[in-house]
Amino acid sequence: MTALKLSRRSFIKAAAVTSAAMGMGGVAGTAFAEEPYTAANSAGEVRRIRSCCRGCGKMECGVWVTVENGRAVKIEGDESAPHTMGSCCNKSVASLQACYHPDRLAYPMKRTQPKGEDPGWVRISWEEALDSIVEGINQVKAKYGGEALFTMGGTGRIWCMSPYAGYGSWFMTPNTSVAWQVCKGPRHFSSALTSEYNHSWSASVERPPVFTIWASTPEGSNYDEAGRSVVDEAMQADTFISVDPRTTNLGKESDIHLALRGGTDTALALAMCDVIIKNDLVDWGFVKRWTNAPFLVVADKEPSGPDAPHIFHGPNFIKTTLLTQADLQEGGSPFKYMVWDNTSQSLKWFNATGQLAAVDPTYDPAADPECNCWEGEQPWVRYDGEGHKDTWSRRTFAGQEGEANVREGHSQAWMPDPDAFESIDPAMEGQFEVTFKDGSKHTAVPVWQLFAERCDQYAPEKSAEITGCPAEQVTEAALVYGTRKDPRWGNGGILYQLAVEHHGNSIMNCRAIELLTCITGNTDGPGGQRGATKIDVNYMGNFSDQSYSKAIDSPLAHPEIMEKQLGRDTHPLFEWWGLWANANSIWEAGVTGDPYPVKGGVCQSGDFMNMGNTTMAWECLKQLDFFFDIDLWHHPTSELADIILPCRHWLEVPTPRQSQGSGGALGACVPCVEPLAETWYDPEIVEALYQRNNIPWGWDEANPYPTLEEKLDYVVREVSPSWAAYVEEFQQNGWWDVKKLRPDDWGTYRRYQTGFLKKAYTEAPTPQNVIPGFNTPTQKQEIWCTVMETYHGAEGALPDYRPNPDSRERNPELWEEYPVQCLTGRRIPVYFHSEHRQLPWCREVWPVPRVEINPDDAREWGIEQGDWCWIESPHGKIREAADLFYGVPRGVINCEHTWWFPECPAPEHGWRYSAVNQLVNNSIDDPHCGSAIVRGYPVKVYKAEEGCPEGIIADASDPRLKAWQPVYEGRA
Numbered sequence: 001m002t003a004l005k006l007s008r009r010s011f012i013k014a015a016a017v018t019s020a021a022m023g024m025g026g027v028a029g030t031a032f033a034e035e036p037y038t039a040a041n042s043a044g045e046v047r048r049i050r051s052c053c054r055g056c057g058k059m060e061c062g063v064w065v066t067v068e069n070g071r072a073v074k075i076e077g078d079e080s081a082p083h084t085m086g087s088c089c090n091k092s093v094a095s096l097q098a099c100y101h102p103d104r105l106a107y108p109m110k111r112t113q114p115k116g117e118d119p120g121w122v123r124i125s126w127e128e129a130l131d132s133i134v135e136g137i138n139q140v141k142a143k144y145g146g147e148a149l150f151t152m153g154g155t156g157r158i159w160c161m162s163p164y165a166g167y168g169s170w171f172m173t174p175n176t177s178v179a180w181q182v183c184k185g186p187r188h189f190s191s192a193l194t195s196e197y198n199h200s201w202s203a204s205v206e207r208p209p210v211f212t213i214w215a216s217t218p219e220g221s222n223y224d225e226a227g228r229s230v231v232d233e234a235m236q237a238d239t240f241i242s243v244d245p246r247t248t249n250l251g252k253e254s255d256i257h258l259a260l261r262g263g264t265d266t267a268l269a270l271a272m273c274d275v276i277i278k279n280d281l282v283d284w285g286f287v288k289r290w291t292n293a294p295f296l297v298v299a300d301k302e303p304s305g306p307d308a309p310h311i312f313h314g315p316n317f318i319k320t321t322l323l324t325q326a327d328l329q330e331g332g333s334p335f336k337y338m339v340w341d342n343t344s345q346s347l348k349w350f351n352a353t354g355q356l357a358a359v360d361p362t363y364d365p366a367a368d369p370e371c372n373c374w375e376g377e378q379p380w381v382r383y384d385g386e387g388h389k390d391t392w393s394r395r396t397f398a399g400q401e402g403e404a405n406v407r408e409g410h411s412q413a414w415m416p417d418p419d420a421f422e423s424i425d426p427a428m429e430g431q432f433e434v435t436f437k438d439g440s441k442h443t444a445v446p447v448w449q450l451f452a453e454r455c456d457q458y459a460p461e462k463s464a465e466i467t468g469c470p471a472e473q474v475t476e477a478a479l480v481y482g483t484r485k486d487p488r489w490g491n492g493g494i495l496y497q498l499a500v501e502h503h504g505n506s507i508m509n510c511r512a513i514e515l516l517t518c519i520t521g522n523t524d525g526p527g528g529q530r531g532a533t534k535i536d537v538n539y540m541g542n543f544s545d546q547s548y549s550k551a552i553d554s555p556l557a558h559p560e561i562m563e564k565q566l567g568r569d570t571h572p573l574f575e576w577w578g579l580w581a582n583a584n585s586i587w588e589a590g591v592t593g594d595p596y597p598v599k600g601g602v603c604q605s606g607d608f609m610n611m612g613n614t615t616m617a618w619e620c621l622k623q624l625d626f627f628f629d630i631d632l633w634h635h636p637t638s639e640l641a642d643i644i645l646p647c648r649h650w651l652e653v654p655t656p657r658q659s660q661g662s663g664g665a666l667g668a669c670v671p672c673v674e675p676l677a678e679t680w681y682d683p684e685i686v687e688a689l690y691q692r693n694n695i696p697w698g699w700d701e702a703n704p705y706p707t708l709e710e711k712l713d714y715v716v717r718e719v720s721p722s723w724a725a726y727v728e729e730f731q732q733n734g735w736w737d738v739k740k741l742r743p744d745d746w747g748t749y750r751r752y753q754t755g756f757l758k759k760a761y762t763e764a765p766t767p768q769n770v771i772p773g774f775n776t777p778t779q780k781q782e783i784w785c786t787v788m789e790t791y792h793g794a795e796g797a798l799p800d801y802r803p804n805p806d807s808r809e810r811n812p813e814l815w816e817e818y819p820v821q822c823l824t825g826r827r828i829p830v831y832f833h834s835e836h837r838q839l840p841w842c843r844e845v846w847p848v849p850r851v852e853i854n855p856d857d858a859r860e861w862g863i864e865q866g867d868w869c870w871i872e873s874p875h876g877k878i879r880e881a882a883d884l885f886y887g888v889p890r891g892v893i894n895c896e897h898t899w900w901f902p903e904c905p906a907p908e909h910g911w912r913y914s915a916v917n918q919l920v921n922n923s924i925d926d927p928h929c930g931s932a933i934v935r936g937y938p939v940k941v942y943k944a945e946e947g948c949p950e951g952i953i954a955d956a957s958d959p960r961l962k963a964w965q966p967v968y969e970g971r972a
Contacts, residue, residue, distance in 0.1 A: 044069060045068075045069070046066065046067070046068045047066070047067045047068075048064050048065070048066050048067075049064070049065045049066075049067060049670055049672045049731070050062070050063075050064055050065075050078055050080070050667075050670065050730060050731050050734065051063055051064075051065055051650075051651075051667075051668065051669055051670045051672060052650075052657045052667045052668060052669045052670075053075070053088070053092040053095065053650070054157045054650035054669060055089070055091035055092040055094065055095045055098075055650070055832070056091050056221070056222055056832035056835075057154065057155035057157045057605075057832065058155065058221075058222055058223050058224055058832070059084070059222040059223070059224060059225065059226055060083070060084070060657050060658070060659055060660070060663065060665060060667065061077070061078075061081065061084045061087060061088065061089070061092060061222060061226055062077065062078030062080060062081025062083075062084055062086070062665075062667060062734070062735055063075050063076065063077060063078050063088055063092060064076050064077070064078050065651065065672040067672050067673060070673065070674065071673065071968055072096055072099060072100075072651055072672050072673050073096070074096075075088060075092050075093050075095060075096060076088050078734065078735070079734075080409070080733070080734025080735050081409075081665060081667070081734065081735045082205075082406075082407045082408065082409030082410045082665070082735070082737075083205050083226065083229065083410075083659060083663035083664065083665045083735070084226035084228065084229055085226065085228045085229050085232060085407065086228075087226050087227060087228035087229070089221075089222055089227060089829070090829060090830050090841065090842065091222075091829075091830065091831070091832060091836060091842070093841070094830070094836060094839045094841045094842050095649070095650065095651060096966065097839045097840060097841055097964070097965075097966055098632070098649060098836070098839055099649045099651045099652070099673065099676075099966075100966035100967055100968055100971075101633075101838065101839070101964060101966065101967075102963070102964065102965075102966075102967040103633060103634065103838060103902070103964070104632055104633065104646070104649075104676055104679075105631065105632060105633060105634065105644060105646035105647075105679070106646055106676050106677035106678060106679065107123045107124075107646060107677060107678045108123070108124050108125065108126055108128070108129035108643065108644065108645050108646065108678070109121040109122065109123060109124065109643070109644040109646075110122055110123075110124045110128070110129070110132070110642070110643055111641065111642050111643070115622050115623075115624075115640055115907075116622050116640075116907065117907065118905065118906045118907060119639055119641075119906060119907060121634075121644070124643075126678065126680070129643050129645060130688055130689060130692055131692065132642070132643050133628045133643055133645075133689060134689060134692045134693060136600065136625075136626030136628070136642060136643070137149065137170075137171070137600055137602075137626060137628075138693075139625070139626065140599045140600030140625050140626055141171070141172075141600070143599075143625075144596070144597055144599050144600075145596075146171055146172035146173045146555070146561065147173055147174060147175060147561070147564040147566075147596060148173075148596065148597050148598055148599045148600060149171045149173040149175065149598075149599075149600045149601055150173060150175040150176065150177055150581065150586055150598060150600075150601040151163035151164075151167050151171065151173070151175070151176045151177070151178070151601060151602050151604075152176075152177045152178070152601055152602065152603040152604070152606045152608075152637075153176070153177075153178045153179065153180075153603075153604055153605060153606045154178075154179050154604070154605040154606035154607065154610070154833075155179050155180075155183060155605070155832075155833065157605060157650065158655060158657065159653060159655050159681070159682050159683055160604050160605040160630070160647065160682040161604075161605070162604055162682065162683075162686045163176060163178060163602060163603070163604050163606065164176065164178055164180065164579075165554075166686055167602060167686070168553075168554045168555050168556070169552050169553045169554055169690075169695055170689070170690060170693055170695055171555075172553070172555050172558070172561060173555060173561075174555050174561050174562045174563075174564055174565035174566075174568075174581060175565060175566050175581040175586055175598070176579070176580045176581055177580070177581065177583045177586050177606075178580050178606070179606060179610045179611065179833075180579075180580065181580050181582075181583055181611060181929070181930060181931055181932070182498075182501055182502060182610065182611045182931045182932055182934060183498060183501070183610075184198075184200075184498075184501075185501075185579075185580065185929065185931070186500075186501040186506035186507060186510055186926065186929050186931045187200035187496070187500075187501065187510050188200060189507060189510075189573075189577060189928075189929045190506070190507045190510030190511050190514065190929075191510070191514060191531070192312060192577075192775075193507070193511065193776075193782070193785050193787050193788055194511055194514050194515070194518075194776070194781060194782050194785060195514065195518075195523065195529075195774050195775075195776065195781040195782070196531055196757060196758075196774055196775055197312075197531075197775070198531050198532045199514075199529055199530075199531035199532075200496065200510065200514065200529065200531070201224070201529070201530065201531055201532060201660075201661035201662045202492065202493025202494060202495050202517075202522075202527070202528060202529050202530065202662060203404075203493065203526070203527050203528060203529075203530040203662035203664070204225060204229075204230070204233050204492070204493070204495050204527065204662070205225070205229060205233070205406075205407070205410065205662065205663050205664065206404035206405060206406050206410070206492075206526055206527040207232070207233050207236055207237070207404070207405040207406065207407070207527065208233075208237065208404075208405070208491055208492020208493070208526070208527030208528070209237060209238045209239070209405070209485040209486075209491050209492065209527075210237060210238065210239045210241065210480060210481050210485070210491035210492050211233050211234050211237035211239070211240050211241070211492065211495075212240075212241040212243065212481060212492070212493075212494045212495065213230070213234070213240075213241070213242055213243070213244075213250070213251075213494075213495045213496075213497075214243040214244075214265070214494050214495065214496035214497070214500065214513060215243060215244055215265065215496060215497055215498065215499035215500045216244075216495065216496075216497030216498060216499065216827070217244075217248045217249060217250065217251075217826065217827045218230045218495075218497070218827070219231050219234075219248075219249055219250040220249055220250075220827055220828075220829040221827030221828070221829060221832075223497060223498070223827055224495075224497065224660070224661050225495065225661070225663075230250065230495075231250060232407075234250055234253065234254070235253070236405065238485065239255045239256065239480050240253065240254045240255050240256075241254060241255065241256045241257075241258070241477050241480070241481065242254035242256070242257045242258070243257075243258045243260060243265075243268070244257070244258075244259065244260075244499075245259055245260060245261060245262045245823060245888075245889060245892060246259075246823070246826075246852070246885075246887050246888050246889070246892075246894055247259070247886075247887030247888075248887070252887070255480075256473065256476060256477045256480065258467075258469050258473060258474065258477055259468065259469065259889065260467045260468060260469050261466070261467055261468040261821075262499070262503060262821060262823050262892070262935060262936040263503030263504070263505065263803065263804070263807065263935070263936040264463075264466050264467040264468070264801065265500045265503075265505075265509040265512065265513065266458075266505060266508045266509050266512040266799055266800065266801040266802075267458050267463045267466045267467050267801040268463065268467045268469060268474065269509070269512035269513045269515070269516050269799075270454065270455045270457075270458035270463070270512050270799065270801070271455075271458045271459060271460045271462075271463040271467070271469075271474050271478070272474060272477065272478040272481065272516055273451075273455045273478075273512070273515060273516050273519060274452075274455035274456055274458060274459045274460065274478075275460065275474070275475050275478035275479060275482070276478055276481075276482045276516070276519055276520060277452050277455055277519070279478075279479060279482070281479075281482035281483060281484075281520065282519050282520070283490065283519065283520060283521030284428075285418050285420060285521075286418070286518075286521045286523065287428075287448070287518070287519055288421070288425075288426050288428065289374075289419070289420070289421065290523070290752055290753075290773075290774075290780060290781055291518060291519075291780050291781045291782070291783050292322070292337070292447055292778045292780040292781075292782050292783060292784055292786075293428060293446065293447050293448035293451065293783050293784075294339040294340075294426030294427060294428055294446050294447070294448060295322050295323070295337045295338070295339060295350075295446070295447050295778065295780075295784065296322065296323040296337075296338050296339060296340065296432065296434070296444035296445065296446055296447075297321055297322060297323070297444065297445050297446070297447055297450060297784065297794075298321055298322075298323050298327070298434065298442045298443070298444050299321060299443075299445075299794070300442060300443075301321045301323070301327065301442065303319035303320055303321050303789070303790070303794075304319060304320070304324075304326070304327070304334065305317060305318035305319050305320055305324075305334055305777070305786075305790075306318065306334040306335055307334075308355075308356060308359050308360060309359055310355055310777045310787070311355075311358050311359055312576050312577065312578070312775075312787075313556055313576070313577060313578035313579055314556070314559075314562060314574075314575045314576050314577070314578040315359070316575055316576045316787070316790060316791075317790075318777045318786050318787065318790050319789070319790045320777075320786045320789050320790065321789070321794050322337055322338075322447075322778070322784065322786065323337070323338040323434060323444050324336055324337055324338060324349075325338065325349055327434075327436050327437065328347070328434065328435070328436060328437055329437050330437055332437070333349075333351065333353075335351055335352045335353045335356075336349035336350065336351050336352075336375075337349060337350050337352060337778055338434075338444070339424075339426040339427065339446070340426065340427040340430065340432045340444070340446070341424045341425060341426060341427070342425040342426070342427050343423060343424055343425045344423075344424070347432075347434070348374065348375040348376065348424050348426070349374075349375045350372075350373070350374050350375070350778075350779075350780075351370045351371065351372065351373055351374075351375075352372065352773075352777065352778050352779040352780075353365065353368060353370070353371045353372065354371055354372040354758065354771045354772075354773050354779045355775070355777065355779065357768060357769075357771075364768060365768060365771050366382050366383070366767035366768055371771065372771055372772055372773045372779050374421070374424060375424070376422075376423050376424060377421065377422050377423065377424065378422060380755065380771075380772045381396055381397075382767050383755060383765060383766065383767045383770035384767070385744065385765060385770075387764055387765065388536065388718060388741075388742055388744075388745075388764060388765065389741070389742075389743070390743070390744055390765075391414075391743045391744065392744050392765075393414055393416065393743070393744045393748040393754045393756070394414050394743070394748075396754075397414075397416035397417070397753070397754060398416065398417045399414055399415050399416040399417045400414075400415055400417075401413075401414060401415065402414070402415040402526045402749055403486070403526070404526035404527055405527075409735075409737070410664065410737060410739075411737050411739045411740055411747070412739075413526075413739050413746070413747050413748055413749050414743070414747060414748045414749065415488075415489070415525075415526070415748075415749045415750065416748070416749070416750050416753055416754060418750070418753070419753055426446075427446055428446050428448040428449065429446060429448060429449040429452070430445070430446065430449070431443050431444070431445055432444045432445075447783055447784040448783070450784070450798060451515075451783050451784070451798055454798050454799070454800065458801065459471075460472075460474040460475050460478075463801075466801065481516075481520065482520050484521075489521060489522075489525045489526055489528075489749075490517075490520045490521040490522035490525055490528060491520070491522070491527075492522060492526075492527035492528060493517050493522045493527060493528040493529040493530070494513055494516065494517050494522075494529075496510070496513045498825060499823075499825065499935060500513065501931050502824075502825065502931065502932070502933065502934045502935035502936070503804060503933060503935055503936045504803075504804030504805075504806075504807075504924060504925060504926050504931075504933040504936075505801070505802050505803065505804060505926060506926045506928075506929060506931045507788075507926060507928040507929050508799045508800060508801065508802060508928075511785065511799040512799035514529065515783060515799065517529050518781050518783070523752070523781060524749055524750055524751055524752060524757065525749050525750065526749065528749075530662040531662065532659075532660060532661060532662070532761075533658050533659040533660070533661065533662060533663060533664050533665070533666075533738050533746055534738075534742065534745050534746050534761035535658055535666060535718075535719070535738050535741060535742050535745075535746065535761060536718045536719075536761055536762050536763075536764075537656045537658055537666065537715055537716060537718070537719060538714070538715045538762060552695075552696055552697075556578055562575070562578060564596070565578075565581050566581040566582055566585035566586050566589055566595075566598075567581050567582025567584070567585035567586075567930050568581075568582075569595075570582070570585075570927075571927065571928065571929070571930045572791040572792070573787070573788070573791050573792075573928050573929065574930070575791075576787055576790075576791070577929070580930075582925065582930035583611045583612045583617075583930070583932060584611075584612045584613075584922050584923070584925055584930065584932055585930075586598060586620065587612050587613065587616040587617045587619075587620045587922060588616065588620075588922065589620075590619070590620030590621070590623060590624070591616055591619050591620050591623070598620065598624070599623075599624055599625045599626070600624055600625055600626045600627060601624060601627050602627070602628050602629070602630070603627070603628075603629045603630070603631075603637050603638070603641070604629070604630040604631070604682065605630070605631065605682075606637070607635065607636070607637045607834050607898065608620075608621055608636070608637050609636070609637075609834060609897075609898040609900070609911060609915045609917055610833065610834070610897075610898060610917070611917070611931070611932040611934060612917065612920060612922050612932045613875060613876070613917060613918065613920045613921070613922035614876075614911065614915045614917040614918045614920070615875075615876055615918050616922050618636075618640075618911075621637065621640040622640055624640070626642050627640060627641045627642055628641050628642060628643040628644070628645065629641040629643075629644050629645070630644075630645045630647050630682060630685055631644065631645075631646075631647060632646070632647060632649060633838070633902070634902075634906065634909075635834070635900065635902070635909065636900050636907065636908055636909050636911045639906045639907035639908070639909070640907060645680070645685055646676075646677070646678065646679040646680070647679055647680060647681070647682050647685065648675045648676070648679045648680065648681050648682075649675075649676070650669055651671070651672045651673050652671055652672070652673060652674070652675040652676070652679070652681075653669055653671060653675075653681050654668070654669060654670060654671050654708075654712060654723070654727075655668065655669045655712075655715075656668050656712075656715055656716050656726070657669055658738065659738070664737065664738045664739055664746060665735045665736065665737070665738065666719070666735065666736040666738050666741065667730060667734075667735045667736070668726065668727060668730050670727055670730070670731070674971070674972075676971050677970075677971060677972065681708065683708070683711065684708060687705060687706075690705075691705050698710075698711075699714065709723065719736075719741060744756055744765065745759070745761070745765075752772060752773060752774055752781075753772055754770070754772070755770035755771050755772045755773075756770060757773075757774065758770075758771050758772075758773060758774065758775050759771075783798070784797045784798060785797050785798075788928070792927075792928070796928075804924055804933055804936075805924050806921055806924060806933065806937055806938065807936070808821075808938070814874070814938055815938045817938075817940065818872075818873060818874065818938035818939050818940050819891070819938065819940065820857075820891055820892065820893055820938065820939050820940060820941055821891060821892045821893075821936055821937070821938065821939075822871065822873070822892075822893055822894075822895060822916075822919065822935070822936070822937055822938070822939040823888075823892060823893065823894045823895070823935050823936060824894070824895045824896070824897045824916050824917075824934055824935050825896075825897045825934065825935060826852070826894055826896060828846060828896060829846075830842035830843075830845055830846045831846065833897070833898050834898035834899075834900060837899070837900060837901065837902050838902040838903075838964055839964070840961045840962070840964050840965060843953060843956075843961060843964075844956035844961055845956070847953055847954055847955050847956060847958070848880075848881050848914075848948070848952065848953075848954050849880040849881065849895070849896040849899040849914045849916075850880060850881050850882070850883035850896055851869055851871060851880040851881070851882060851883065851893050851894065851895045851896070851941075852883050852884075852885045852887070852888045852893060852894035852895075853869075853882050853883070853884055853885070853888065853893050853941070854884075854885070854886060854888050854889060854890045854891075854892070855884040855885075855886060856890055857890050857891070857893075857941075858882060858884050861941060861942060861943065862943055863882050863884075863941075863942075863943050864882065864884075865882060865883070865884045866881055866882060867881070867882045867943055867944070868880070868881050868882070868943075868944040868946070868947050868948055868949075869881070869882050869941055869942065869943055869944055870941070870942050870943070870944045871893065871895060871916075871919065871939050871940075871941055872919075872939060872940050872941075872942075873919035873920075873921075873937060873938065873939045874921070875918065875919055875920060875921055875922070876918030876919050877918070877919070878895075878912075878913065878914050878915065878916060878918055878919065879913055879914055879944050879946075879948075879949060880895055880896065880899075880914055880916075881948075893939070893941060895916045896914075896916065897915075897916050897917070897934070898915060898916075898917075899911070899913070899914040899915055899916070900914075900915060901913065901914075901949075901951075901952045901953070903951065903952060903953050903960055904951050904952060905951075910949065910951070910952060913949040913952065914949070916934075917932075917934055919937065919939060920932060920933065920934055920937065921933065921937065
């Protein structure tokens, strides 16, 4: 059996050689701008086509694709893309091998053998495939109900994300199993609770003076930030803070490394908040005016709230112990939240009626002089601008152009001067006696005082035992982060990423980190937490354009359907969130039939290995009556399908693409080569299925099944007269700077003040939707979370460290048998989650899964570099090859995730060898959003005397890698 032979030094050297080889042989050519959405006929020519790489699903890297005689021969970085600095990673370069891979699916396929065996795939026509899918899904729906169906989706290539919403009006199921639940979703869930949906992204592309990266390694993987960009941001910062249990490639260059214990992020964030508070580094102007910190909590009040629901996706009626005018007087408003005014020594209100327009079409916030206003203060300026391209904010609000440390190609944004109270001064601490309308007397305390007390519970000297971070180091980091380099704005946001979502306390982790950025004044400021780049380009893949047609139904519009959502009984916040079912609950229902059977579904760009227990997920899929998959490849998930449909590679498809995070860029995927054989584009596949069901698909009731060209014209309608014009301009001028395209929105900071933060990015600005504040029930950035309080009581309103049931604190007996903490999910430079295992350039430099082990632990366990090891939990065991690394603490290992082996036979393709989520406890997860606990659980580790799993490619010399070399002939 073969051991892992590639050392770290050898891998880096091999990767560098490979990258250099890929960069050779370029031929100058002409730009591409002639065809609207199909690849140009470039026979006899060399063309350079500007596009957006989707070799991973996380970053929008600008690339040039060189096409010679109709064949893509080179991919390199696009210098016009400042958000990626012209970088192009090995996954991007290897896309050439993916596009021309001999194992790509070229035709629809049908199973001929029972599930669990080699499927015996046979080629069928598209007509038969589509008809079979419609029949199979509708039979399950007729027999068991729509709830017996589920959709299953992967990560963000946009055009293949129909499982997130696109099957809703056909399946009418409340059940979606989407990787979003463990990847960005908890951050979006948390920020929607606290401030704004997907406001977790920080504008690190603006190179803040204090660069803080928390729980990620994008430098090697382009995770939400291009690797080259992240390195630039870290290296130019005055101070670089890394928060991670292990020493990462970039983290080793940090000025401060907070090596916390995995899963203790909430305790660390609150400890840093405590330092900020006790050293008076709070942005008091922002915190008093734009958060609910001064609102008063009455602990013995019966929770109550407005009769009108607060709507995120599911309507819910807020029940809070925050004091309102309705508590104090007959006819008082439940939207008027009370504060104690130090100036007048009396109660004053803030009127949070800005949310009413979402539920009451007769309410006009622009006509209400008290809407989102403080008592006694001047009303906000009503919008009277002229649309998306106007510069209303610059004309209306005094301020200056920001002075962010932007790269060439990025413009500055307008920075309005902070507005201040004219007459009131809300109290932030104290106890105030209030008399309710029934005559009863109660004590009211500001939210801020309760928050400060919570932070004090995790003061650095107290939390050190939890986090493992020395108190003096935490204090130093907090002081550096909170002490402003420029008195006008904060030092920057925090780039917090995937790992905080995986320990069973993801929402508390994310809320605590966001509040650290909030109280230091980094909300929507230079380099701060700005959220997703907002521009009104509707993607085709998740079909948000459906909302424009009243003829299109959705399960979200049917409470009786959503009540059946799997996991809602144990995760009550799902009623408010509505956007996924609990993956763990879907697998369990499929295996047990409880609370009802799960019998059919679809997978599109996803897999069963990403969350929950992999073994249980496999058993669930195996028992389905009907299942279909849309993908590029045969893979373990597709081997349990009844029908497989072949889709197109990113080099073959057209779509607009904006930065999903705060990158502020807009570009496009432009087809570079003709598509393979009978492959179809994902949006066209889904539309064809809808057409066979006689369910309208488009936004126009008079044209329910638009052509691809019509869809493309529609999605760019607000930025270009047509898709053809859009592509031509993109080819000639490169990536757009969204600050320039939308000066009042993305081109302005402090949008909570101007009113553009609340406005949906698809809406044209009007006096009715340009309203200052946030999209929370209190219209403030909520330190005291009223939605969380509604569903989980006052004890859930403030972030708190709550270890999961299998943690060492709560289950010490378990750790006696399984004494090692297993971290997982590290970024691998040549792979994207489960992808690219069959690409020779990637596989030859990283042939097998590795588990990082501290050398001192390895010595004690009798393990040497490259030895195969068993990693075992109470729920399963796997093998990975030892990679000895002092950057991992003793008592901790770091496994790689979602491994399978394309060279191994169907149906399993070797997933049982190394897929790490076999170790996961499927019965526990985050109590708020349901994210599976896929990191930080207890295991034991010992040498695998059996060595390498039989039949896998274990080193770069394996001749089977040559069989995966590109095939250029026979693509028609």
